[in-house]
Amino acid sequence: MALAIFDLDNTLLAGDSDFLWGLFLAEQGIVDRDYYERENERFYREYQEGRLDIHEFMRFSLRVLRDHDREALLDWRARFLAEKIEPIVPAAALALVERHRAAGDTLMIITATNAFVTAPIADRFGIPHLIASIPEEQAGRFTGEVAGTPSFQQGKVERLRHWLTEQGGDLRGSHFYSDSHNDIPLLELVERPVAVDPDERLARHAHERGWPIISLRDPLPA
Numbered sequence: 001m002a003l004a005i006f007d008l009d010n011t012l013l014a015g016d017s018d019f020l021w022g023l024f025l026a027e028q029g030i031v032d033r034d035y036y037e038r039e040n041e042r043f044y045r046e047y048q049e050g051r052l053d054i055h056e057f058m059r060f061s062l063r064v065l066r067d068h069d070r071e072a073l074l075d076w077r078a079r080f081l082a083e084k085i086e087p088i089v090p091a092a093a094l095a096l097v098e099r100h101r102a103a104g105d106t107l108m109i110i111t112a113t114n115a116f117v118t119a120p121i122a123d124r125f126g127i128p129h130l131i132a133s134i135p136e137e138q139a140g141r142f143t144g145e146v147a148g149t150p151s152f153q154q155g156k157v158e159r160l161r162h163w164l165t166e167q168g169g170d171l172r173g174s175h176f177y178s179d180s181h182n183d184i185p186l187l188e189l190v191e192r193p194v195a196v197d198p199d200e201r202l203a204r205h206a207h208e209r210g211w212p213i214i215s216l217r218d219p220l221p222a
Contacts, residue, residue, distance in 0.1 A: 001104055002103075002105050004105040004108070005176040005177070006178075009179075011179045011196045011216070012093045012177075014089075014217055016044065018117065019044050021084070022040040023037070025076070030068075054112065054153075058145070059144065059145065062145065065116060065135050067144075070140075092216040107126075108130070109130050110132075110160060112132075115134050119132070174191050175192040178193075179199060179202065180199055181202040196213075196214055
């Protein structure tokens, strides 16, 4: 079966789940609002500019998992999904996933955002395979560090190659949908790269390479 791979933030979602998780935590008073919003904005800007230090960002974003018990984290996550994620799930994205499902493709999300945040979002789309940055755990608690290679930029290629080796699969007939120039290494690897509502750098690259450019954003209400 061919792989249909989807980036998550600003691709399947009409927004960034990692950024919105930080915003939600700040709004609830779980983290210091001024500090967290300032740092969250800085990291998001650096991501968009292609100069994000992924390990620095992971230590920042995973700290809240380290500092709170799992029961509270799961309660906050459920509220976050309802309040911040559900409103940014476009019908067009759901339809695209269903089109690949109907074709018999193997569905996967690959995202830099950590698995604690993204696993239930993958479930929301009915996508069974998720490659995400993995929060490290010891004795049942999060440590605040990332385990293994974060799935960011070339790390997505590394993590996908490892998954394919484990599964005995390949990239024949594969699609990858993404909005970000940070994903060019993986877009270059698959047979059918697709730019989705791309940032300026990816749009330029897609035009040069002759890649399809599509939008998954629902029309704004009248």
